[in-house]
Amino acid sequence: MPAKGMLLSSSPHSFTPVSTPRIMLSVLIALVPASAYGVYLYGFSALALILVTMASAAAAEFVFRKLIKASTTVSDFSALVTGLLLALTLPPSTPLWMGALGAVFAIVVAKEFFGGLGANPFNPALIGRAFLLMSFPAAMTTWTLPQGLIVGPDAISSLSLAQGAVDTVTAVTPLGLVKSGKTLADVGTYLGTHSDGELLKQLFLGYHSGSLGESSILLITLGGLFLLGIGVIQWIIPVAVLASTFLFSWVLGMNPVFSLFTGGIAFGAFFMATDYATRPLTPKGQILFGIGIGLITAVIRKFGGFPEGVTYAILIMNIATPFLNKMRVKKYGFVPPVKPAKPSKEAAR
Amino acid sequence: MAVKTFKGGAHPPERKERSSGLAILRLREVKLVVVPVNQHFGAPLQPLVKVGDNVKRGQKIADAEGRMTVPVHAPIAGVVKKIEPRTQSNNSEGPCIVIEALPPPAEGQPALAPEELVDFMPPLDPFACSKEEALARVRAAGIVGMGGAGFPAHVKLAPSKPIAVVIANGAECEPFLTIDERSLIERADDVVEGVAITMKIVNAPEGVIAVEENKVHAVPLLEKAIAASPRTRAGMKIRVQLLKTKYPQGGEKMLITAITGKEVPSGGLPMDVGCVVQNIGTLLAMVDAFKEGKPLIERGLTISGGACTKPANVVAPIGTPVADIIAAGLAQVDEEKLGMVIYGGPMMGVAVPNYQIPVQKNTSGVLLLDTVEAKHYDEETCIRCGRCMRACSCRLSPALLAVAVEAGDYKEAEKIGLLDCIECGTCSFVCPSHRHLVQRFRVGKQILRALKQKEAQNAR
Numbered sequence: 001m002p003a004k005g006m007l008l009s010s011s012p013h014s015f016t017p018v019s020t021p022r023i024m025l026s027v028l029i030a031l032v033p034a035s036a037y038g039v040y041l042y043g044f045s046a047l048a049l050i051l052v053t054m055a056s057a058a059a060a061e062f063v064f065r066k067l068i069k070a071s072t073t074v075s076d077f078s079a080l081v082t083g084l085l086l087a088l089t090l091p092p093s094t095p096l097w098m099g100a101l102g103a104v105f106a107i108v109v110a111k112e113f114f115g116g117l118g119a120n121p122f123n124p125a126l127i128g129r130a131f132l133l134m135s136f137p138a139a140m141t142t143w144t145l146p147q148g149l150i151v152g153p154d155a156i157s158s159l160s161l162a163q164g165a166v167d168t169v170t171a172v173t174p175l176g177l178v179k180s181g182k183t184l185a186d187v188g189t190y191l192g193t194h195s196d197g198e199l200l201k202q203l204f205l206g207y208h209s210g211s212l213g214e215s216s217i218l219l220i221t222l223g224g225l226f227l228l229g230i231g232v233i234q235w236i237i238p239v240a241v242l243a244s245t246f247l248f249s250w251v252l253g254m255n256p257v258f259s260l261f262t263g264g265i266a267f268g269a270f271f272m273a274t275d276y277a278t279r280p281l282t283p284k285g286q287i288l289f290g291i292g293i294g295l296i297t298a299v300i301r302k303f304g305g306f307p308e309g310v311t312y313a314i315l316i317m318n319i320a321t322p323f324l325n326k327m328r329v330k331k332y333g334f335v336p337p338v339k340p341a342k343p344s345k346e347a348a349r
Numbered sequence: 350m351a352v353k354t355f356k357g358g359a360h361p362p363e364r365k366e367r368s369s370g371l372a373i374l375r376l377r378e379v380k381l382v383v384v385p386v387n388q389h390f391g392a393p394l395q396p397l398v399k400v401g402d403n404v405k406r407g408q409k410i411a412d413a414e415g416r417m418t419v420p421v422h423a424p425i426a427g428v429v430k431k432i433e434p435r436t437q438s439n440n441s442e443g444p445c446i447v448i449e450a451l452p453p454p455a456e457g458q459p460a461l462a463p464e465e466l467v468d469f470m471p472p473l474d475p476f477a478c479s480k481e482e483a484l485a486r487v488r489a490a491g492i493v494g495m496g497g498a499g500f501p502a503h504v505k506l507a508p509s510k511p512i513a514v515v516i517a518n519g520a521e522c523e524p525f526l527t528i529d530e531r532s533l534i535e536r537a538d539d540v541v542e543g544v545a546i547t548m549k550i551v552n553a554p555e556g557v558i559a560v561e562e563n564k565v566h567a568v569p570l571l572e573k574a575i576a577a578s579p580r581t582r583a584g585m586k587i588r589v590q591l592l593k594t595k596y597p598q599g600g601e602k603m604l605i606t607a608i609t610g611k612e613v614p615s616g617g618l619p620m621d622v623g624c625v626v627q628n629i630g631t632l633l634a635m636v637d638a639f640k641e642g643k644p645l646i647e648r649g650l651t652i653s654g655g656a657c658t659k660p661a662n663v664v665a666p667i668g669t670p671v672a673d674i675i676a677a678g679l680a681q682v683d684e685e686k687l688g689m690v691i692y693g694g695p696m697m698g699v700a701v702p703n704y705q706i707p708v709q710k711n712t713s714g715v716l717l718l719d720t721v722e723a724k725h726y727d728e729e730t731c732i733r734c735g736r737c738m739r740a741c742s743c744r745l746s747p748a749l750l751a752v753a754v755e756a757g758d759y760k761e762a763e764k765i766g767l768l769d770c771i772e773c774g775t776c777s778f779v780c781p782s783h784r785h786l787v788q789r790f791r792v793g794k795q796i797l798r799a800l801k802q803k804e805a806q807n808a809r
């Protein structure tokens with residue numbers, strides 16, 4: 001008879017090979033194309049910003065958990081994901097210390113204060129971004145031109161862009177141009193394209209000013225499709241976000257394709273709105289969640305003070321998540337409860 | 350043939366190749382059996398024998414009054430040595446009757462006549478007798494559902510609603526297990542006959558033998574058996590249905606949904622959607638009970654697992670310590686590598702401290718896992734990935750259900766469907782954080798049932 005102790009755990013005794021670190025690692029991989037393109041557009045400083053932000057996030061998590069004497073969780077890579085997501089939403093010229101500060105805020109305040117991985121109600125990367133946007137509005141809305149993209153003085157004067165007139169490095173994002181009352185044709189002039197089709201193509205490929213990793217719709221979509229393909233994310237939320245952004249932009253009189261190809265909506269749809277902890281778990285809840293994000297984004301872009309609204313749209317819908325989780329699918333074999341008949345006097349006795 | 354299935358589920362590694370090609374071996378010499386008195390789902394039995402009694406093979410040794418009872422029979426001829434609590438395959442202690450085989454006759458003594466050794470019932474033609482007689486025979490033969498909790502077969506076969514289809518559950522979706530597969534291949538005629546007998550008893554117009562795609566090679570054999578069966582020639586309708594290889598395809602509810610498209614209503618039974626589902630082993634036991642008058646005193650099981658250097662499909666008397674099957678050379682184990690012993694499959698089976706524990710009426714397999722396979726993970730926090738929600742074939746939102754159970758909110762848990770959980774363990778299998786989901790639900794279900802009982806008592 002076996003002398004040694006046999007393992008006596010409760011079934012099941014078989015386990016999936018998919019682990020949390022593996023999931024987080026696949027998100028990092030999915031973000032490589034968009035990150036690499038950001039580095040290609042903005043050079044070494046962009047790479048430095050990415051690395052510093054990621055390292056700060058991981059360090060913040062490590063130190064905080066050490067301080068509260070909790071188990072170390074850095075090896076699950078989730079802090080690195082938060083750091084990278086945050087870096088990719090920042091303007092490329094963000095000072096390194098600011099990126100680091102945002103990462104620490106995201107991890108400590110938005111994640112660990114609420115109990116760490118899985119327990120946070122708000123998307124930590126977006127909280128980090130919102131925190132920086134409120135604290136340093138100037139730095140967070142200063143954009144740089146991608147390397148090699150020359151905006152001619154003609155365009156600048158003809159569009160009477162005050163701040164860009166003397167400084168060809170400081171730039172305006174396409175959404176920013178539209179917000180200041182410019183037309184799509186003006187954006188085309190600014191980017192030096194000759195037709196609407198050419199403009200949309202350039203926007204899709206991402207060769208324009210914007211956040212570090214948010215501009216190339218193509219590469220973001222590729223990363224998103226990769227995550228969909230390996231089952232790390234599901235299609236409901238991205239599709240709902242993109243469809244509703246398209247629809248509500250159109251309803252509000254904006255060019256719907258332009259709306260999808262600019263700002264952080266694609267990035268948000270695939271990488272932010274799908275964040276496990278802060279999105280609803282139920283399919284019906286996810287549909288409404290996505291629709292809400294699209295609606296709020298369109299409304300902020302149209303009427304808000306900022307040109308872009310994806311960050312706030314997702315954070316606002318994060319609040320709704322616990323309620324949306326109540327919209328469960330009907331369980332197998334669901335039988336609608338019979339309404340109790342009014343108790344007759346007979347029964348009452 | 351269109352391949353059917355259900356929504357959700359998962360794909361645990363199958364590991365069936367180790368034993369699927371091995372013909373069923375029969376354990377002949379058994380020196381001792383340890384027969385648990387209670388091997389069915391229902392009211393407890395009383396032993397009918399005392400220590401020192403001689404028993405014949407097939408003699409009834411425990412029984413009780415009441416609908417939810419099923420007698421137990423002596424699997425071998427011998428002498429009752431002890432009646433005492435022993436560890437059973439569910440890893441809890443229960444009364445067992447220990448029978449030692451009669452020694453071979455001494456030199457010069459004549460061997461005992463078969464009548465003195467064997468006590469079977471007379472054969473009975475299920476197609477000629479009344480329904481009551483048939484049900485009485487099923488009970489008298491000690492037949493229970495041999496794939497799961499051991500539900501009394503005579504109760505299942507007396508539904509209070511009309512039955513449209515009898516389903517033979519040949520899905521065998523638990524990894525490692527191949528005994529049903531071997532039975533389908535080696536006893537195809539009897540499987541068909543068992544379906545026909547069941548159809549006759551419950552008066553069903555259709556019979557379906559359901560097998561997963563990984564057993565597609567059994568289909569021609571089954572179809573041949575169906576074509577050759579005197580029952581189908583007499584007009585009974587029996588067919589084979591292929592199902593996707595997916596866990597828990599063999600769960601009664603999932604099987605019914607895959608085949609009929611209907612869902613068993615919450616809190617209801619298969620008969621509520623006109624179905625009776627029978628395990629393959631149960632069908633064979635029924636055939637034996639009618640044809641030979643033989644009660645359920647032996648069963649087939651798979652012995653496998655990474656520490657099992659010689660896996661096997663065997664038929665052994667109920668009550669045989671699995672260690673004796675191995676000692677007889679039918680299977681082999683590498684003691685050095687052994688890390689875990691499971692009675693049943695890896696998804697729903699019970700881990701036990703040793704393989705001395707006897708084979709029971711519902712033991713479909715014994716797994717001897719090696720130290721690499723015998724994993725235990727500490728729970729990590731739920732990352733809310735939703736994998737469990739998509740995998741749960743009962744659509745129960747396990748992540749949310751676990752929150753409710755942990756918080757002690759049994760009202761909410763019941764609303765989500767705690768009592769509908771079939772305890773298949775798919776949710777725990779897919780969880781990247783190794784949450785003990787089904788483990789919580791098992792305990793939670795008992796607590797909720799107790800709460801409801803109390804409530805009902807208070808209301809009275």
Ligand code: SF4
Nearest residue numbers: 731732734735737780
């Ligand atoms: S599979 Fe595990 S980690 Fe994922 S939601 Fe379910 S319980 Fe949470």
Ligand code: SF4
Nearest residue numbers: 741770771773774776
């Ligand atoms: S909740 Fe129950 S029915 Fe659903 S997967 Fe888990 S164990 Fe199976």
